[in-house]
Structure formats: C-alpha cells, structure tokens
Amino acid sequence: MxxxxxxxxxxxxxxxxxxxxxxxxxxxxxxxxxxxxxxxVAPMLPSKIVAIGKNYADHVREMGGDEPPAEPVIFSKPSTSVIGPGEAVAYPEKLSQRVDFEGELAVVIGRLCREVPVERAHEVIFGYTCANDVTARDLQKRDGQWTRAKGFDTFCPLGPWIETVLDPSDLAITTTVNGEIRQSGRTSQLLHDVPTLVAYVSAVMTLIPGDVILTGTPAGVGPLTVGDEVSVGIEGIGTLTNRVVSRD
Amino acid sequence: MxxxxxxxxxxxxxxxxxxxxxxxxxxxxxxxxxxxxxxxVAPMLPSKIVAIGKNYADHVREMGGDEPPAEPVIFSKPSTSVIGPGEAVAYPEKLSQRVDFEGELAVVIGRLCREVPVERAHEVIFGYTCANDVTARDLQKRDGQWTRAKGFDTFCPLGPWIETVLDPSDLAITTTVNGEIRQSGRTSQLLHDVPTLVAYVSAVMTLIPGDVILTGTPAGVGPLTVGDEVSVGIEGIGTLTNRVVSRD
Incomplete structure (x- = not known):
C-alpha cells in the first residue's frame, strides 16, 4: 500500500x-x-473527522428547521468509520431502520495548525475529496447527540482521491442512488464557506495533517437500502461510489 | 519517552x-x-475518546433534566484534547466564559474489538484511569451538539496512570478544586455500568487498543477559573491533578 x-x-x-x-x-x-x-483505498487516515451540520439552507428546511444557525454546528465521526471508494457501507439493521446518504465536500488538512485566520486557511489545506456522511436518521433523532447515529463503522466513505489544485467556492455536488440523482447542489450555497470552517474548527482544536472537515450536505438526503449503489460526485474532483450491504 | x-x-x-x-x-x-x-504524560494516545452523558442520576437532576435516558448518550472528544497529569488546562477565554470540571472514571481498551457482549467486556478492558471531561458549559448549551464545548485542546486530562487490576463496580470518585471537595460519588451509582457501556459503544464502532470510554460524571460539576488546581481522585487508581491557565 x-x-x-x-x-x-x-x-x-x-x-x-x-x-x-x-x-x-x-x-x-x-x-x-x-x-x-x-x-x-480511503485517501487518508484522519486522526479526526470534524463535520458541519446545517450548512446548506435548503437542507436545514428539509430537516424541519427554521433558521439556519448563526454559527456552524460541529460534530465528529470516528476514524473507524472511514472506508474508501468501492468499499461497502454496512447497514446495521439490528440497530437502525433508517440509514441516509449525505453527499459532502471534504476538506483535507495538510499542516499542523490551530487558530488559523480565515485569510490564511488556504495555507493549511492539502486538498479536497468527496465524502458521504452516512447517518442513522432514526438514532440521530432519538439520541439528540449525533455521535452514535453518524459513528458506525463504514459510515464515512471518503475518496476517490484528493484533488490538491481546486477552488472549492462554486462546485457542483451530486449524489446518486442506483444512478438516479437525489442531491444536486453547489458549494456556493454553503452558509459558512471553507475558509470560515477551517478558522472556526481550528479555533477550538489543533488540526493534524490528514484531518478532515466535512462541510455539510445540500437538500435531498434520503434513505439507503441494502443492495443500493450510492455515488457522491463533485465537479473537479471525481466520484465516490459505495454499495450498501447488511452488517448483520 | x-x-x-x-x-x-x-x-x-x-x-x-x-x-x-x-x-x-x-x-x-x-x-x-x-x-x-x-x-x-497522558498514559495513552487514544485514537478515539467516547464519552457518556447523563450517567449518574443526581448529575442528570442538577443539569435540569427530568428522567435519565433509557440508553446511554454518547459523544466524543478529539485526541487533540488529551493532556497528562500536571499539564495545564487552557481556558479559551475569548470563546467561553464558563468552563466546568467533570471528574470521571475512564476505561482504557486493550484489544481490537467490536460487538462485545456484556459478559465478555472484561476481556477487552486494559485498565482504568482518572479523567476530567472539561466542558465549556455556555457553548454546550448554545450549540446543542457538544463536540465544540468538550473538544478544545487540553480539555481531556487523563492519568496519572492505568490501573490494570481493579474491580470498577464500586469505587469512590472525588473531584477537588484548590483542595476543596466539589464532587463526591461512587461508581456504583452509574446508571449504565462499565460492561454495559463497552457493549453499547462497541456495537456501533470498532474499538482499538488505547481507546478510552469516559463513563460520565456524578453531581457537583462547577466552574473553573484561571489559576485553579483541579484534581480527580478515584479509589484504587490515584489522583489526576491539573492547573488552569489562560489560553489567550
């Protein structure tokens, strides 16, 4: 390897x-x-994956929210949830009856950093990849905290590679299930843009090379079932495809 | 080292x-x-720290909660939040005006494992240490998700060492600030005991040697101020002491 x-x-x-x-x-x-x-395989082994909730207004609305939050909402996914392109998402059918896809632009950090100013965020970014923030929606609602719902093994597909020369400010992002388009957004719709997110997260915690920030998902999230093939494609990067299998 | x-x-x-x-x-x-x-220094470098909320009934009450949750509430702290005994907790005064101590029993995992049955949990436990789940209480309330409030650098003191021969079911746990007792509980008051927590967390995510489960805090949590010395002592383990400094 x-x-x-x-x-x-x-x-x-x-x-x-x-x-x-x-x-x-x-x-x-x-x-x-x-x-x-x-x-x-997954293009990096992040020490941490920090994800942003409610970062596209149309997704906030589809989840029944009123106003998008003034500040980014952060949560995290464990490193054990990462899989690469072509690997299978394992549906934990004993614990969840509703597992959703969430296509997202992922930012890969390239330098040890903390308290990065917005205007210097580009200096600490190694590149960009596609991510699927797979979520057990029923557990997310029941628990209040999202750690369990988003933390299952295989619930963080990343890939297919890291694009290192890319302006992330206005890229088409598309999620398909079995070839049918389910999410279609643009990163220009991000409520908090990439430099703002790098500054916000690094104001709290030191970031390490390989760490990943997931920037949030546009509208159109929906359920996966065993046997599905789910793809997240981002303009200028590529397409991340995974199939869904039963874990049990 | x-x-x-x-x-x-x-x-x-x-x-x-x-x-x-x-x-x-x-x-x-x-x-x-x-x-x-x-x-x-910190007795291990965990790939992940999974923490349990609302696991002592008297703490649930002091936080204004009604009934303790039927299932454990899990959240996580990043590996970058870990410090060892004698290291300083850095108070992020620009971002929070209320940082609390939370003394806790920490379980250290010794074997790669997933879906561990309750009755076999002891086989995957390496030992126990003291933890302080330092929390920016104002941000915890504002954000809803607890990741930011509990994820600052230095917000997870662990130590002073790992006790490998210990029955964790009924140990006195005491937190002092500047020598004054603030929290005084027993691990027998845990709503979900150690084997239950290992089974619950490992049903979601694979655990890796060195990973840590924080078991929750008893009543008595309260604020820290710069200059304080905070200690978490657990019967049969030892005492973890850290002072508080300004980050800014």
Missing part, C-alpha cells in the same frame, strides 16, 4: 507512487501503474 | 520501563526509575 499521484488524460490515468506520506515535499519512487489496475 | 509499570509501596514507587507498547504480553527493558523522578 502506498500513496500516489493520479495523473494523465481521462480514461488513461496512471498513478505515480510516492515515498512515505504526501504532506510537504513529495518524492516519487519511480513506480507507475495504470489507474485501472490500482485498488484505491 | 516510554511506557512503564508503576510498582512498589506508597511513597517508594518506581517505574519499570516497558519495551514497545503495553498491550498484550509486555517485555521489560530492565531500566527502573524512582516514580518521583519521572515526568508522567
């Missing part, structure tokens, strides 16, 4: 292997593989 | 250094140091 850089024309991409980790100056090993022959 | 085993009579304890990590069979390096000459 190795980190690598994905390059090349569409349909002819290859992966150049990187020695060690990709934060800071990278060094290539010289090994190159066609992307089609590589099995991608 | 090394792991070690604390042994010997009270006042004459010494630390025997351990090669590598302490999970599984341990091997001593042969180095021994008087405890008084050793600087203890």
């Amino acid at each position: 190795t980190f690598g850089v994905v390059e090349g024309a569409r349909g002819e991409e290859f992966v150049s292997a990187v020695a060690g980790h990709p934060f800071g100056d990278i060094q290539f090993t010289g090994d190159r593989f066609p992307l089609a022959e590589v099995r991608l | 090394t792991f070690g085993v604390v042994e010997g009579a009270r006042g004459e304890e010494f630390v025997s250094a351990v090669a590598g990590h302490p999970f599984g069979d341990i091997q001593f390096t042969g180095d021994r140091f008087p405890l008084a000459e050793v600087r203890l």
Whole structure:
C-alpha cells in the first residue's frame, strides 16, 4: 500500500507512487501503474473527522428547521468509520431502520495548525475529496447527540482521491442512488464557506495533517437500502461510489 | 519517552520501563526509575475518546433534566484534547466564559474489538484511569451538539496512570478544586455500568487498543477559573491533578 499521484488524460490515468506520506515535499519512487489496475483505498487516515451540520439552507428546511444557525454546528465521526471508494457501507439493521446518504465536500488538512485566520486557511489545506456522511436518521433523532447515529463503522466513505489544485467556492455536488440523482447542489450555497470552517474548527482544536472537515450536505438526503449503489460526485474532483450491504 | 509499570509501596514507587507498547504480553527493558523522578504524560494516545452523558442520576437532576435516558448518550472528544497529569488546562477565554470540571472514571481498551457482549467486556478492558471531561458549559448549551464545548485542546486530562487490576463496580470518585471537595460519588451509582457501556459503544464502532470510554460524571460539576488546581481522585487508581491557565 502506498500513496500516489493520479495523473494523465481521462480514461488513461496512471498513478505515480510516492515515498512515505504526501504532506510537504513529495518524492516519487519511480513506480507507475495504470489507474485501472490500482485498488484505491480511503485517501487518508484522519486522526479526526470534524463535520458541519446545517450548512446548506435548503437542507436545514428539509430537516424541519427554521433558521439556519448563526454559527456552524460541529460534530465528529470516528476514524473507524472511514472506508474508501468501492468499499461497502454496512447497514446495521439490528440497530437502525433508517440509514441516509449525505453527499459532502471534504476538506483535507495538510499542516499542523490551530487558530488559523480565515485569510490564511488556504495555507493549511492539502486538498479536497468527496465524502458521504452516512447517518442513522432514526438514532440521530432519538439520541439528540449525533455521535452514535453518524459513528458506525463504514459510515464515512471518503475518496476517490484528493484533488490538491481546486477552488472549492462554486462546485457542483451530486449524489446518486442506483444512478438516479437525489442531491444536486453547489458549494456556493454553503452558509459558512471553507475558509470560515477551517478558522472556526481550528479555533477550538489543533488540526493534524490528514484531518478532515466535512462541510455539510445540500437538500435531498434520503434513505439507503441494502443492495443500493450510492455515488457522491463533485465537479473537479471525481466520484465516490459505495454499495450498501447488511452488517448483520 | 516510554511506557512503564508503576510498582512498589506508597511513597517508594518506581517505574519499570516497558519495551514497545503495553498491550498484550509486555517485555521489560530492565531500566527502573524512582516514580518521583519521572515526568508522567497522558498514559495513552487514544485514537478515539467516547464519552457518556447523563450517567449518574443526581448529575442528570442538577443539569435540569427530568428522567435519565433509557440508553446511554454518547459523544466524543478529539485526541487533540488529551493532556497528562500536571499539564495545564487552557481556558479559551475569548470563546467561553464558563468552563466546568467533570471528574470521571475512564476505561482504557486493550484489544481490537467490536460487538462485545456484556459478559465478555472484561476481556477487552486494559485498565482504568482518572479523567476530567472539561466542558465549556455556555457553548454546550448554545450549540446543542457538544463536540465544540468538550473538544478544545487540553480539555481531556487523563492519568496519572492505568490501573490494570481493579474491580470498577464500586469505587469512590472525588473531584477537588484548590483542595476543596466539589464532587463526591461512587461508581456504583452509574446508571449504565462499565460492561454495559463497552457493549453499547462497541456495537456501533470498532474499538482499538488505547481507546478510552469516559463513563460520565456524578453531581457537583462547577466552574473553573484561571489559576485553579483541579484534581480527580478515584479509589484504587490515584489522583489526576491539573492547573488552569489562560489560553489567550
């Protein structure tokens, strides 16, 4: 297993292997593989995943909320919830009867940092990837705190890779289930934008290379069932696809 | 920096250094140091800290709650919030005007595990330590989700060490501020006991050696101010002491 850089024309991409980790100056090993022959796993192992709730106004409304909150609402998902592209989301049918997809833009941190000013947020961002903030909606409502509902193993698909050269301010974000479009938003609709979120979270806790901030989901969230194939696609990044299997 | 085993009579304890990590069979390096000459840091670096809310009835009442919840309420603290004995809790005065102590029994996991049955919980527990679930009470009330309020750097003192041979079912737990007793409970008052919590949390997420479950706080929580010295003492374990400094 190795980190690598994905390059090349569409349909002819290859992966150049990187020695060690990709934060800071990278060094290539010289090994190159066609992307089609590589099995991608989650593009990083975050020490923490900080997620933002209620960050698209139309999603706040569909959840029955009145006004979006003045400040970002933060919660977290455990590192054990992370899976990569192509891995299966395990539906915990004994504990939940309603598991929803939530497509999101994920920010990957590249530098140890805290109390980052908004105008310097770009300096600590390594890149962007797609995320699915899978949520046991029934448990979320019952518990009040969201940690259990959003913390199951496999409930944080990330990938397919990290795009390091990207302006995140106005990207189309689309979630499909079995090929049917369910969420279709733009990151320009974020109530609190990426630099604001990096500043807000890092004012509380030190961020470490590989840490991930999930920026919230647009309207259209809905249930998954066993056998579904769910994809989160973001303009300029790529598409993260996972199927749903029964855990039990 | 090394792991070690604390042994010997009270006042004459010494630390025997351990090669590598302490999970599984341990091997001593042969180095021994008087405890008084050793600087203890947090006894583990947890990949995650899962905490339980509202797990003592008298604390539920003091927080204005009615009935304790039928199921444990779980939330989490980031690994970046951990400090060891003697390290300072940094009061984020720009963001909070009310930071409380919460003395708690912490369970340290010793084995990779998931879906642990209650009756086998003891097999996955490495030991017990003292914890202070420091909480920005004003932010906790304002946010609804507790992640920010409980997630600041330094808000999870752990230590002074891990007691590996201990029955956790009826231990006195005492929190003092500047030597004055503020919390005085017994772990027999836990609404959901230690084996139940291990089963409950591991039904959701895989636990990894070093992961920590905080079992909840008894009544008597209250504010800290800069300059305070706060101690959490648990019968059969020891005492975790930290002072409070201004972050800003």
